[in-house]
Amino acid sequence: MRDLEKLFRARTVAIIGASDKNPWGAIATQTLADIGYTGTVHLVNRRGTPALGRETIKSCADAEGGIDAAFVAVPAAHMLDALEDMAAGGVKYGAVVTSGFAEVGVEGAELQRALFARADELGITLLGPNSLGFTNFIGRTALGAMPMPTPPLSDPRVALVSQSGATTVLIAQAAHQFNVPLTHMVAMGNEAMVDLSDVIRFFVADEATRAIGIFAESIRDPAAFIAAAGEAFRANKPIVMLKVGVGELTATVAQAHTGALVGDDKVFQAMCDAYNVIRVNSMEDLVVTADMLAVTGPIDPAKGFALASISGGACEIVADRGEEAGIPFTQFDAATLDKLAGVLSDFGAAHNPLDITGAAMARPTLYSDVLRILGESGQFAFIGVVGGEIPTSREAENPVARAASVEIAKGLRAPGVKGALFQQTLKQISPYGREFVAEFGFPLVTGGLDHAVRAVGKLWQWSRGLARSLPPQQASRLSTMRLTGEHETLAWLANQGVPVIPQKIVNSRAAAEQVFAEFEGSAVLKILSPDIAHKTEVGGVLLDLASAEAVGTGFDTIMDRVRASKPAARIEGVLVSPMRHGGQELIVGIARDPEWGLVLAIGMGGVWVELLEDSQLLLLPVTEAQVIEALGRLKAARLLTGYRGSRPANLGRIAEAVTAICNAAIALGDDLVALEINPLRVDGEQVEALDALVIWKDG
Helix, strand or coil, X not given: CCCCHHHHCCCEEEEECCCCCCHHHHHHHHHHHHHCCCCEEEEECCCCCCECCECCECCHHHCCCCCCEEEECCXXXXXXXXXXXXXXXXXXXXXXXXXXXXXXXXXXXXXXXXXXXXXXXXXXXXXXXXXXXXXXXXXXXXXXXXXXXXXXXXXXXXXXXXXXXXXXXXXXXXXXXXXXXXXEXXXXXXXXXXXXXXXXXXXXXXXXXXXXXXXXXXXXXXXXXXXXXXXXXXXXCCEEEEECCCCCCXXXXXXXXXXXXXXXXXXXXXXXXXXXXXXXXXXXXXXXXXXXXXXXXXXXXXCEEEEEECCHHHHHHHHXXXXXXXXXXXXXXXXXXXXXXXXXXXXXXXXXXXECCCHHHHXXXXXXXXXXXXXXXXXXXXXXXXXXXXXXXXXXXXXXXXXXXXXXXXXXXXXXXXXXXXXXXXXXXXXHHHHHHHHHCCCCEEECHHHHHHHHHHHHHHHXXXXXXXXXXXXXXXXXXXXXXXXXXXXXXXHCCCCECCCEEECCHHHHHHHHCCCCCCEEEEEECCXXXXXXXXCCEEEEECCHHHHHHHHHHHHHHHHHHCCCCCCCEEEEEECCCCCXXXXXXXXXXXXXXXXXXXXXCCCHHHHCCCEEEEECCCCHHHHHHHHHCCCCHHHHCCHHHCCCXXXXXXXXXXXXXXXXXXXXXXCEEEEEEEEEEEXXXXXXXXXXXXXXXXC
């Protein structure tokens, strides 16, 4: 972890490369003026010529009193000189706007590596390169070339971090328009030294920052990101992320069905679920959601959401969108209904969402009365209000809207109420509108309805996630073990505590018939060959053989088919197992993601996993509680709970088996690419692995 205190809170700064011809230096200088920076600013120009209407110094070493941090705006060819000059002047921190490095190709990447290695040798910590820098709205400090939205808003609470400089500016402008006050905005650039995780950790420790909004294109250091997300989790500080760049996991696990279940974005989502990182799909949702979580903080997710609205149409929109967002609309209990009946118009229908009708125009105290009653009920963790839109100017204001605003704001501040005014459309809040919000003391104003409802859903998701325990960290593990074939893999899994179906290897017709006599019911035959991954494709599986004669004939049939289809395959024999009937089949697959490590994919087996695209992903290691929760999220989860008279599965035993499989995969070491149990059969209390496939690196 890099200490960024002196960078983001620098009291003496330098702009290296300042000149009348350098637009970056000009913007950086203007930004410092716009934000009201009160520290000392040195313009560094190696020729010492005046720039931007001011005198310059030739070297950082010429600055009296020293320099905390610098904005480096020199061509790539002069970067090394700039670093040496920073070191000579004792400058330990900087933001580098200079481009022409890793973003342009191999040569640029090598130049970047060499320059930043030199910076490390000199004890200099740099943000960038190719970074537009940062703005600290709280400390009124900036080292960057990002036009600053002015004036700075009061009560800053959301930190913005982006891997795209231009996108940083756009999101910051949107936040300003929606009256979402930022504590900082940071454009990461190439992350040659200061990583996304370093900045997250700074904001986790920053008292003013109550939520962290991130626009990310890639996660360059997954282990560091997980560590930072864990710190945010423990601090109850939400991370809200817009992550772009969705791809599929490459075919390292193509031999296993698991390869079809996992993808880069699905694995990233599994990490987010494990560490309670909240994902959104637009810049508007990033701003609205981060602000709602910052203002509201954790709620009791066991309680419900209520909406009080002057518009019946808004009630219907919120109800429809809220169901999609997973919002719990708790209906009013008897005591609350009685109290509401005492204040509502005869035209009001007392159900949630609550339409208080246009009667509130004549009697605006309906807003505060209803909100007070809902708060007193103790049923609701968050309450939304529709009515009394924020005016854009004094001329646009009217007495009815002002009276409604007084009562809404009063109700939102009532005991037991956490909530917000929902504007029906997403609109800018003008300077007069900001004054209006502050005058009446609205705790939160947000909108439009779609964005607000999605944010409420994320509020519940984040709050539920805080009740979970953080997963243990994956660790590298070397192993000399190299399992081959289904029989060896299942036998080893059995030794690791995984319930496995009985099986024996036979090499003759007579031996197959003899083994059949040891099992009850019918039998299954499978070819055993290290060269054959999918047995059914070569006719290497026969099911439900009900007699010794059928088993003997089946042995001959399988051997003939496989020799004809794969004449060069090594054949170690035929596996004989009892045939299982009924129950449900699960697929339990573990694949190694190149960034996030081992990932569990679990879903209903057979046709379900492909027909419904129904699977859940978890990062390893996993707990039994995580597995049970993942099973409950499957679309076909009811098949495990006694659907249409079938025997309900013992979810605890499934979780024990899956956890044992995951622990076994970890024990197999870093050369493991994939381990798949397909199927894991579940029938009431009985859980058994029927088949197993293991794939190794370079195997």
